[in-house]
Amino acid sequence: MVEPILKWAGGKRQLLPEITGRFPVEFERYHEPFVGGGAVYFHLEPEGGSINDLNDRLVTLYEVIRDRDPEALIAENRSHEHDEEYYYDARDEFNELHELDDKTADERLREASLFVYLNRTCFNGLYRENNSGEFNVPVGRYANPDWVQADRIRALHDVLRDTAIHNGDFEYVREEASEGDLVYFDPPYEPVSTTADFTDYHAEGFDRDDQRRLRDLAVDLDAMGVSVVLSNSPPVAELYEDAEGFTVHVVEATRAINSDADNRGEVAEVLITNVPEARQRRTTLSTFE
Numbered sequence: 001m002v003e004p005i006l007k008w009a010g011g012k013r014q015l016l017p018e019i020t021g022r023f024p025v026e027f028e029r030y031h032e033p034f035v036g037g038g039a040v041y042f043h044l045e046p047e048g049g050s051i052n053d054l055n056d057r058l059v060t061l062y063e064v065i066r067d068r069d070p071e072a073l074i075a076e077n078r079s080h081e082h083d084e085e086y087y088y089d090a091r092d093e094f095n096e097l098h099e100l101d102d103k104t105a106d107e108r109l110r111e112a113s114l115f116v117y118l119n120r121t122c123f124n125g126l127y128r129e130n131n132s133g134e135f136n137v138p139v140g141r142y143a144n145p146d147w148v149q150a151d152r153i154r155a156l157h158d159v160l161r162d163t164a165i166h167n168g169d170f171e172y173v174r175e176e177a178s179e180g181d182l183v184y185f186d187p188p189y190e191p192v193s194t195t196a197d198f199t200d201y202h203a204e205g206f207d208r209d210d211q212r213r214l215r216d217l218a219v220d221l222d223a224m225g226v227s228v229v230l231s232n233s234p235p236v237a238e239l240y241e242d243a244e245g246f247t248v249h250v251v252e253a254t255r256a257i258n259s260d261a262d263n264r265g266e267v268a269e270v271l272i273t274n275v276p277e278a279r280q281r282r283t284t285l286s287t288f289e
C-alpha cells in the first residue's frame with residue numbers, strides 16, 4: 001500500500017474504504033482516467049492497466065518515476081532548498097521547462113523534481129494555473145516539508161512498472177478497457193459553493209457537457225462488460241437516473257484542501273457504480289445499506 005507523493009485537490013484517501021468497498025471482488029485490469037494524486041491507484045497497487053490525466057506535468061512525473069532509476073529523482077529532489085527566494089526561482093524554472101517542446105531525459109527529470117518540490121512547499125498544496133498555463137501558486141508556510149519522498153518514489157517505481165500512462169482526455173479508456181476490467185473515475189467536481197471551486201485543476205475546466213460525455217462512456221463500458229465505479233458531487237447524480245444498471249450512494253467526505261479554512265468539513269459525495277452488491281468487496285464499507 002503506497003501513499004501518494006503529491007498533495008492533490010480531491011485526493012481520495014479519506015474515502016478509500018467507501019470506494020474500494022464497491023470494487024468487484026475480482027477483475028482483470030484496473031484503469032484510472034482521472035488519476036490526479038493517485039490515492040486509489042497507489043492504495044490498490046494494481047498490476048498492469050492504465051492511468052491518465054489531462055495535466056501533462058503530472059504525467060511527466062509519473063513517467064519519470066516509472067522509467068528512470070528512482071535514485072536519480074530522489075537525488076535531484078534532495079538538491080532543493082527551504083527558502084522563499086529559491087521557491088520563486090524554482091517556480092520560474094518549472095514554467096520555463098514546461099514551454100520546451102522536445103525535452104531531454106534530464107530536463108524531464110528536473111521538471112518532475114521541481115513539481116514534487118513546489119507541490120510540497122506551495123500554499124496549501126494547491127495546483128493552479130493562470131490563463132497562460134503557468135503554475136502560479138505562492139509559497140506556503142511549512143516548518144518541515146518533505147519534498148524528497150524517497151520511500152514513496154521507490155515504491156511507486158515498482159507499482160508503475162507495467163502500467164500504461166496516458167496524457168489526454170478520459171475517453172482514451174474506451175480503447176484501453178476490455179471485458180472484465182475495472183475503471184474508477186474521479187472527475188473534477190462541479191462546485192458545491194461559490195467559494196469551493198473544485199473545477200480549478202486545469203486552465204480548461206470541466207463542465208456539464210463533460211459530465212454527460214462521461215456518463216455516456218460509463219454506459220458504453222457497462223455494455224462492454226466493464227465494471228465502473230465513479231465518484232462525484234451530488235448534482236451529478238441526476239445524470240445517472242436513467243442509466244440502467246447503475247446505483248447511486250451518498251457518503252460524507254472531508255475535503256482536506258480548501259483555501260478557505262472555514263469551508264473545510266463534511267460534504268456529501270456520491271459514488272455511482274454498475275457493480276452489483278453481490279459482486280462488491282463491501283468488507284471495507286462503513287455502512288451496509
Ligand SMILES: C[S@@+](CC[C@H](N)C(=O)[O-])C[C@H]1O[C@@H](n2cnc3c(N)ncnc32)[C@H](O)[C@@H]1O
Nearest residue numbers: 008010011012034036037038039054169170186
Ligand atoms: C478529482 S481529481 C482526481 C483526484 C485523485 N482521485 C486523487 O486521489 O488525487 C480530477 C483530475 O482530473 C484531471 N482532469 C480534468 N479534466 C480531465 C479530462 N477531460 N480528462 C482527464 N483528466 C482530466 C485533473 O487534472 C485532475 O487531476
